Amino acid sequence: MPELPEVEVLARHLRPALTGKTIRAVVVRRNRVLYPTSSARFKKALAGAKFLGLQRRGKYLLFELRRAGSRENFFLLGHLGMTGRMFLAPKNEPLPKHAAVMLELGAKNFIYEDTRYFGRLTLDVSAIEKLGPEPWDNNFTPEMFHRALKSSRQPVKVKLLDQTLVTGVGNIYASEALFRAGISPRRAANRLTLVQAENLLRCVREVLQAAIDCGSTIPLNFSAHQSDGLFYYGRAVGAGDFYTERLLVYDRAGKPCVQCGAPIRRIVQAARSTFFCAYCQKG
DNA sequence: CACCATGTTCCTTG
DNA sequence: CCAAGGAACATGGT
Numbered sequence: 001m002p003e004l005p006e007v008e009v010l011a012r013h014l015r016p017a018l019t020g021k022t023i024r025a026v027v028v029r030r031n032r033v034l035y036p037t038s039s040a041r042f043k044k045a046l047a048g049a050k051f052l053g054l055q056r057r058g059k060y061l062l063f064e065l066r067r068a069g070s071r072e073n074f075f076l077l078g079h080l081g082m083t084g085r086m087f088l089a090p091k092n093e094p095l096p097k098h099a100a101v102m103l104e105l106g107a108k109n110f111i112y113e114d115t116r117y118f119g120r121l122t123l124d125v126s127a128i129e130k131l132g133p134e135p136w137d138n139n140f141t142p143e144m145f146h147r148a149l150k151s152s153r154q155p156v157k158v159k160l161l162d163q164t165l166v167t168g169v170g171n172i173y174a175s176e177a178l179f180r181a182g183i184s185p186r187r188a189a190n191r192l193t194l195v196q197a198e199n200l201l202r203c204v205r206e207v208l209q210a211a212i213d214c215g216s217t218i219p220l221n222f223s224a225h226q227s228d229g230l231f232y233y234g235r236a237v238g239a240g241d242f243y244t245e246r247l248l249v250y251d252r253a254g255k256p257c258v259q260c261g262a263p264i265r266r267i268v269q270a271a272r273s274t275f276f277c278a279y280c281q282k283g
Numbered sequence: 284c285a286c287c288a289t290g291t292t293c294c295t296t297g
Numbered sequence: 298c299c300a301a302g303g304a305a306c307a308t309g310g311t
Binding site: 083098114116117151158 | 304306
């Protein structure tokens with residue numbers, strides 16, 4: 001479920017549920033998600049540790065913990081990859097098929113499950129250092145954004161997926177932000193004017209914020225056993241998407257543009273789908 | 284069987 | 298050293 005808004009909503013969900021809880025036992029079903037931490041080191045660090053807090057950085061989760069008797073906190077880094085989920089389940093509930101890690105917390109278990117195992121739950125937090133600014137970072141100005149775009153000849157859609165430019169935008173919201181900004185996804189990043197860069201950054205912020213607001217207000221099922229823990233499509237669990245549709249271009253190839261009625265087009269850039277309206281998105 | 288899928292990293296190539 | 302392109306990772310859905 002992973003772009004910045006999904007991770008932010010998950011963090012808000014997990015934070016109060018985890019804070020203060022102590023890990024009684026650790027079960028690792030897939031070593032690969034711990035990489036580069038070994039299973040032995042992971043278990044040794046986590047068993048007996050208490051959750052103190054949870055922060056989001058880009059699409060990553062940073063769990064802060066402390067071991068009993070220690071005065072030094074340490075961090076656990078989580079990433080959902082393409083198909084990861086994290087949630088609490090009653091202690092007697094059977095583990096889902098693709099459970100990668102389970103932490104016993106008493107009445108409930110914390111479960112990280114991931115069908116494709118592209119995600120991470122690890123003691124190695126170094127990935128954070130490579131990230132660019134948060135979209136709403138006060139020190140991140142449109143001028144900085146414009147300057148960073150200037151250094152690349154890649155299509156702007158592809159550049160938006162670069163987590164060192166601005167962190168948190170993924171394949172879905174990149175298409176959505178460009179549609180709202182009226183900018184073609186094929187435009188070279190270094191050809192955007194300052195005004196266009198300002199506009200695009202504003203649209204990135206708006207699209208992400210709207211998704212966070214949506215995920216914060218509709219009921220969500222985070223559990224792997226439930227039908228839907230996602231909210232890309234802005235629908236409450238079990239409800240249709242008829243009037244709650246929020247994505248204006250993503251996965252809408254051939255359907256009419258909400259602004260001009262022309263069919264939405266799908267193209268492939270850097271081996272990923274891009275959706276856009278060729279009439280509304282030019283400069 | 285074919286192709287598609289919310290992400291990141293590693294390996295080439297220029 | 299850097300930018301850019303593509304494969305790899307692994308599983309499931311249509």
